[in-house]
Amino acid sequence: MKEVRERLAEALKKAVDRLPAELREGFSGQVAVVPSAKKEFGDFTSNLALKLARKNHPASEVAGFLKQALLEEHLDFLDRVEEKSGFLNFFLKKQTRAELIRTILTSPETFGSCSLGAGKKVLLEFVSANPTGPLTIAHGRQAAFGEALARILTFAGYQVTREYYHNDAGRQIRLLGQSLKARYEQLHGKDTPVPEDGYHGHYLIDLARKIKSVPEDQPDFFEKFAVEEISRSIREDLARFGVTFDSYISEQTFHQQGEVQATLRDLEKAGCLYQAEGATWFRSTSFGDDKDRVLVKGDGSLTYLAPDIAYHRYKIVRGYDLIIDILGPDHHGYVPRLKAAVAALGFPQEKIHIIIVQLTTLFRGQEKLRMSTRAGEFISLRQLMDEVGPDAAKFFFIFRRAESHLDFDLKLAKKQSLENPVYYLQYAHVRLLHLQQFAAQQGFSQQECLQADLSLLQEKEEEALIKQLGDFPGVIERISQTLEVHQLAEYLLALARFFHSWYQHHRVVNQQRALTLARLALVQALQVVFSRAMQLLNISVPDRM
């Protein structure tokens, strides 16, 4: 069944065609139909008339025309259309509203999904932490965000590849090896210092303890050992966090396969390279960057950017329709040059989205926790999971906009009280389960619920709840366009709120059998949407508390 909202938008488009020509002029082709902000404004609202209004044709007049044209479409689900201060407010038939529940119950797997991304391939790169140390909470936020986005896009019909770019080459890896070697020698009585710009974190001491002996014929032993061990523990942490990747790409492989040289040749062919001051430059200013960038240094070695462009070239040649990069805030200066590179290689810029996930500041109550990666003083994702649990951590990371500088209060996340939204959701879920168990004990079956007379759901709390359920597909659709994952968390909290309120005011299992069945059907529908939303956000909830 096609969504009511979609059908309204289509009908409105047709209605526009019947307007007097002068009113059609400014029509953008876009028709917004959104859930109404207030009950008195009906179920859905459109501002189309306001958009089309002209100096001598006020919105109310246009709205009148549109309403007239719309009525000729004979929309069977519509009760009435009201025009109010230029808005068109649509009121659905009560029956239509309630039938939504049956739709959910008969197609629990697909309700909310859509064909927006049908036939489209997305490459989603995220985390991509260097294998030089444990994952930080910044990576945690990126991981939680990326995984949820991947799930939502998949639900919206996209074919999503989650990819991790493994930065296992370059100077940093040499430094890592030297740092580990120093720690190893320190453990064996020498006072070798850790290089000044090396890695001073305690984790390298732990790693050095694991080394039993150093093979003499392997000059790069420490580098290899460190990269392997750290990568492994990164994967372990991610797995525990519920995040998995479909593909790992190694920077080293790029060098070995000559990908970087091939990329340089491509850029050369496109006329985007030039020599100056003994170096090879990429003319990124032609594509909106504020200055040109060096790719090959004076000494013949590559900058960090060169293999990264090669990686993005590899993303492009694999034929993705959409490329999404999720980066930390320390990379925001990097965005223009990356976009420039992609454009220079001939990929349309509007098909690459670079999302910068902003910084998270940790608090313990009032106390702000200072962190410095360089000195090795930070709280790792692993420590965070140990302290508050993976699910609470994920929820806190996801329920704010990516661009917002997040305050994460460890105390709050652990608190088992009303201040903690995670428990609010868990409680709603547990209540849903208990209701169903109780109903089963009282002899109500799920099959009976499917036949329930849904028109009995007349309470205002029930209307609000049904309307919220009906908004679910719209939320999924919007997120797949805006990539704003937090909207699903907002939606879920609102759903839980409406449910708690309804539960408080009305008994589900009551003396009237028909009403009980209708309400149980609503509970089941809630359970479907609730579980789906939780699964998309990658958050699990307990069955009891």
Place this chain on the structure above:
RNA sequence: GCGCCUGUAGCUCAGCUGGAUAGAGCAAUGGGCUUCGAACCCAGAGGCCGCGCGUUCAAAUCGCGCCAGGCGCGCCA
């Protein structure tokens, strides 16, 4: 100095791409358990949407300029 992000209720934040009287949660105040779990619900209170100018029928939302906070700015990675 330049760039990116942020500034909305005491606190943490939404605000569906420019719409109707700016919304939640928490904290504080008052109220609600003999019935499906009160980790819940209900009510009132709380706002120059950082400041100014502009665009528009309409601005928290768009543009420009300030102010404040965070982060970044290498032939480092």
